[in-house]
Amino acid sequence: MNAPTVKPAVRTTCPYCGVGCGVIARPDGFGGAEVQGDGEHPANFGRLCSKGSALGETLSLDGRLLYPAIRDVQGACVRTTWETALDRVAQGFRDTIARHGPDSVAFYVSGQLLTEDYYVANKLMKGFIGSANIETNSRLCMASSVAGHKRAFGADTVPGCYDDLDCADLLILTGSNAAWCHPVLYQRMVKNRTERGAKIVVIDPRRTATAEDADLVLTLTPGTDTVLFAGLLSRLAASGPLDRGYITEHTEGYSEALARARRIAPDVETVAAQCGLASHDVETFYAWFAATEKTVTLYSQGVNQSAQGTDKVNAIINCHLATGRIGRPGMGPFSLTGQPNAMGGREVGGLANQLAAHMGFEDVARDRVQRFWKSPVIAAREGLKAVELFDQVATGRIKALWVMATNPVVSLPRADAVGAALSKLDLLVVSDVVERTDTIAAGAHVLLPAAAWGEKDGTVTNSERRISRQRAFMAPPGDAKPDWWIVGEVAKRMGYADAFNFQSAAEIFDEHARLSAFENDGARDFDLGGLTGLSPSAYSDLAPVQWPVRTGTKTGVTRLFTAGGYFTGNGRARFVAVEEPALAVRCSPQFPLLLNTGRVRDQWHTMTRTGKSPRLGAHIEEPFVELAPADARAFGLTDGGLARVTSIHGNATLRVRINDGQQPGSVFAPIHWTGQTSSNARIGALVQPATDPYSGQPELKATPVAVSPVTFGYEGFVVSRRALDAVASAYWVRVSIGGGTGYRVACDTHPERLAVSFAGPIAPGAETVEFSDLAHGVYRSASLVDGRLETCCFLARDRQSLPDWSWIKDLLAADALDVPTRRMLLAGEAPDGATETGPVVCACFGVGERELRGLIEKGDAATVDEVGARCRAGTNCGSCRPEIKRMIASVASRLPEPV
Ligand code: SF4
Numbered sequence: 001m002n003a004p005t006v007k008p009a010v011r012t013t014c015p016y017c018g019v020g021c022g023v024i025a026r027p028d029g030f031g032g033a034e035v036q037g038d039g040e041h042p043a044n045f046g047r048l049c050s051k052g053s054a055l056g057e058t059l060s061l062d063g064r065l066l067y068p069a070i071r072d073v074q075g076a077c078v079r080t081t082w083e084t085a086l087d088r089v090a091q092g093f094r095d096t097i098a099r100h101g102p103d104s105v106a107f108y109v110s111g112q113l114l115t116e117d118y119y120v121a122n123k124l125m126k127g128f129i130g131s132a133n134i135e136t137n138s139r140l141c142m143a144s145s146v147a148g149h150k151r152a153f154g155a156d157t158v159p160g161c162y163d164d165l166d167c168a169d170l171l172i173l174t175g176s177n178a179a180w181c182h183p184v185l186y187q188r189m190v191k192n193r194t195e196r197g198a199k200i201v202v203i204d205p206r207r208t209a210t211a212e213d214a215d216l217v218l219t220l221t222p223g224t225d226t227v228l229f230a231g232l233l234s235r236l237a238a239s240g241p242l243d244r245g246y247i248t249e250h251t252e253g254y255s256e257a258l259a260r261a262r263r264i265a266p267d268v269e270t271v272a273a274q275c276g277l278a279s280h281d282v283e284t285f286y287a288w289f290a291a292t293e294k295t296v297t298l299y300s301q302g303v304n305q306s307a308q309g310t311d312k313v314n315a316i317i318n319c320h321l322a323t324g325r326i327g328r329p330g331m332g333p334f335s336l337t338g339q340p341n342a343m344g345g346r347e348v349g350g351l352a353n354q355l356a357a358h359m360g361f362e363d364v365a366r367d368r369v370q371r372f373w374k375s376p377v378i379a380a381r382e383g384l385k386a387v388e389l390f391d392q393v394a395t396g397r398i399k400a401l402w403v404m405a406t407n408p409v410v411s412l413p414r415a416d417a418v419g420a421a422l423s424k425l426d427l428l429v430v431s432d433v434v435e436r437t438d439t440i441a442a443g444a445h446v447l448l449p450a451a452a453w454g455e456k457d458g459t460v461t462n463s464e465r466r467i468s469r470q471r472a473f474m475a476p477p478g479d480a481k482p483d484w485w486i487v488g489e490v491a492k493r494m495g496y497a498d499a500f501n502f503q504s505a506a507e508i509f510d511e512h513a514r515l516s517a518f519e520n521d522g523a524r525d526f527d528l529g530g531l532t533g534l535s536p537s538a539y540s541d542l543a544p545v546q547w548p549v550r551t552g553t554k555t556g557v558t559r560l561f562t563a564g565g566y567f568t569g570n571g572r573a574r575f576v577a578v579e580e581p582a583l584a585v586r587c588s589p590q591f592p593l594l595l596n597t598g599r600v601r602d603q604w605h606t607m608t609r610t611g612k613s614p615r616l617g618a619h620i621e622e623p624f625v626e627l628a629p630a631d632a633r634a635f636g637l638t639d640g641g642l643a644r645v646t647s648i649h650g651n652a653t654l655r656v657r658i659n660d661g662q663q664p665g666s667v668f669a670p671i672h673w674t675g676q677t678s679s680n681a682r683i684g685a686l687v688q689p690a691t692d693p694y695s696g697q698p699e700l701k702a703t704p705v706a707v708s709p710v711t712f713g714y715e716g717f718v719v720s721r722r723a724l725d726a727v728a729s730a731y732w733v734r735v736s737i738g739g740g741t742g743y744r745v746a747c748d749t750h751p752e753r754l755a756v757s758f759a760g761p762i763a764p765g766a767e768t769v770e771f772s773d774l775a776h777g778v779y780r781s782a783s784l785v786d787g788r789l790e791t792c793c794f795l796a797r798d799r800q801s802l803p804d805w806s807w808i809k810d811l812l813a814a815d816a817l818d819v820p821t822r823r824m825l826l827a828g829e830a831p832d833g834a835t836e837t838g839p840v841v842c843a844c845f846g847v848g849e850r851e852l853r854g855l856i857e858k859g860d861a862a863t864v865d866e867v868g869a870r871c872r873a874g875t876n877c878g879s880c881r882p883e884i885k886r887m888i889a890s891v892a893s894r895l896p897e898p899v
Helices: 082-100 115-129 142-154 163-167 185-196 209-213 224-238 243-248 254-264 268-275 279-291 311-322 342-348 363-373 385-394 415-423 483-493 505-517 536-539 629-634 753-760 805-813 820-828 849-857 866-873 883-894
Strands: 010-013 022-027 033-037 069-072 077-079 105-109 134-136 170-174 199-203 216-218 297-301 332-335 401-404 426-432 446-449 458-461 468-469 593-598 624-627 641-646 650-660 668-669 704-711 715-722 731-737 740-747 766-774 780-786 789-796 840-842
Touching: 010 468, 010 650, 010 753, 022 216, 069 311, 077 185, 082 105, 082 426, 082 446, 082 483, 105 115, 105 163, 105 385, 115 134, 115 185, 115 363, 115 458, 115 483, 115 505, 142 311, 163 297, 163 332, 163 780, 163 820, 170 279, 170 780, 170 883, 199 209, 216 279, 224 254, 224 279, 243 254, 243 311, 254 311, 268 279, 268 483, 297 311, 311 332, 332 753, 342 505, 385 415, 401 629, 426 883, 458 505, 505 536, 629 650, 641 766, 650 866, 715 805, 740 753, 753 766, 753 780, 766 820, 780 820, 789 805, 840 849, 840 883, 849 866, 866 883
Parallel strands: 105 134, 105 401, 170 199, 170 297, 199 216, 297 332, 401 426, 426 446, 593 668, 624 650
Antiparallel strands: 010 022, 022 033, 069 077, 069 446, 458 468, 593 704, 624 668, 641 650, 641 704, 715 740, 715 789, 731 740, 766 780, 780 789
């Protein structure tokens, strides 16, 4: 093998959450890279969470879509050339528009795209096709924050910055499991608490990992956030402090908003009753807010993903406006964005109800953008928001759809219906980095291979308005191309060559920046005038910068609205009289529980990247439903068993986790598993489609469901060097493991039959060994090639008798197994020296739950830091510290009191 050509380290940005951490990637010359946090990036100052730290493990080409493909008449995807694929897409869109008009086509894009990709797609749809049917999956993530910002500030402006989290004295996290979903920012907040004594309040229906470091936890009734913050406004008005000067000088609508708040939440007792909280906890929260000038209220999907999400956002903003706590160090409302470039998408107009560069569809804005683009048409009105868009696919009004870098058959509400609707399209184009997704499986006609993280260049914007460069450090494999190139080539073939003749991401960024500054006299928030005309090398070297960067300046603006200056026309912020909260959906005897959905610590979206990392997969291996102990008892579920979760729209089969942090009456399930990684765990299939009336954001936190136990004759696992076909198993979950693939399985089939069907064609020269004691419900088999473990299957009638599979996974990486090890394997006993770790808690150092529990129970470590000193867990990225803290507390609660 030739010596690798090792490229120099490259500064880039993490592709996962909206924290936007800086990453230094060092390519290893073999197609991989080492990554570490960028100590100079102001989002993270060198820290990365477990997901970011494992980026280097996600770069393999397994499962990559490498070449364009077109589905043939037999339904097979057949490799083709870019010329043919692009011609087909352009022709398909042109013909559809000619026959049915511009609103018969749509793009469904993604917060994973870079700003430059987004810009080109938005320009094509709104300025050249002449429809606003370009919608981003950020609708599922952030749209209520956007709508709330626009109502209050006149523009989608995040007022503050991350530094505020370091200098606030009170940090309120509402609807945000930041410990798992924005871990690096959460660690900044915990540091502030530890070093400066800041208080943390966590408001969430679930007691999540974020609650572990909180000074006050308010586990409110789902959907009652508006009541809590309306009560806070009432309370501030009654007993202060109000900033009457700020209210008078810089706002309007205070009296109406207060009157409405008083009607909704006249006093603490009413709030406590409606929110299901103790009055003294509500009182404490209000007293802390009142007494603490430097307060930041952070909110995320628990607020946004709601049929009243926009009102929740405005109820929070109202309290900050009333106290003038906005735009100054350590204070303000703060929306934590979910995706790496949800903000960039909002900047270019990726949401169907935005035109471009934070401009809407007013005549003056349409005229301005059309003149700038020199475009033949301009979209006349807002396009279809995500749920409506797929409804219109189902009705046949949308006939051609291009899905870029997202997977609506997994993530949209009523995901099964979305899949069925896609299969009716005349043309479904999917550009993606992976070759198998549930959306592709729904019948994509054309597949376009997109360049992935590490292979493409551009910019992303994080939650604090900071634009950072994502830089390529590897060549795209196969025929993969950047998304902006793909869209531009289609645009050229549709007849718009002059407007889409971009040669680089830098050229696109320049046009994007110029549009933001075009006829912008300061009345528009989004302005990159100071970043226009960058040379290729200046763009290449662009340091992270917060917008706006107005013409004549090179630095951004850290905080906005310090002295008013809102983008509402008269410069005043608007208080919003929020509506009385009403549940969009109700439970019933048939569906008695409310399903809440969300993320887990070590996975990202549909696991196409994080799912490749064995250590990330070892934290939570299976899709699960979490219930309160009382509900588990009531519905006959046992911890570790399986449950069927059913709504009116679909069902899923999930592992049961009983957790007393879960409120009775509601259950939680994560969103990450797909039809590619599990037999039946696409949670979107269950979710009902109610949306917020202002933002169009779907309610992903409240679907009425029923739960019931599911039992199979046998449960177990299979580990294999090769990926296997798991469909023979009634229940299966695919897990990435070192040296191969693991499957958690359950079936009613005869175990030998399942083992054989799993093993597939036996590798030439394989030797199979087997232990079958069906009288006692135990079956184990292994096949070995040249003495090395190839495939291993363990099944048992009683799942409690299955061994921890950590040591069996390790055997896949081992050399030829000696006879004693083979005997131990078939006996189901760990060989000498092998360790049973249990689920991995610390992904950085691979420390499992069993080791941690052992240390804590033996009294060898009584604090998180002592645990770290013993076994290093929690000493790198810190993402696992809340779980270790919870383990310490749970062990302590079971220990007898010292005499
Ligand atoms: Fe990436 Fe983690 Fe930073 Fe989010 S917090 S940007 S996932 S490293």
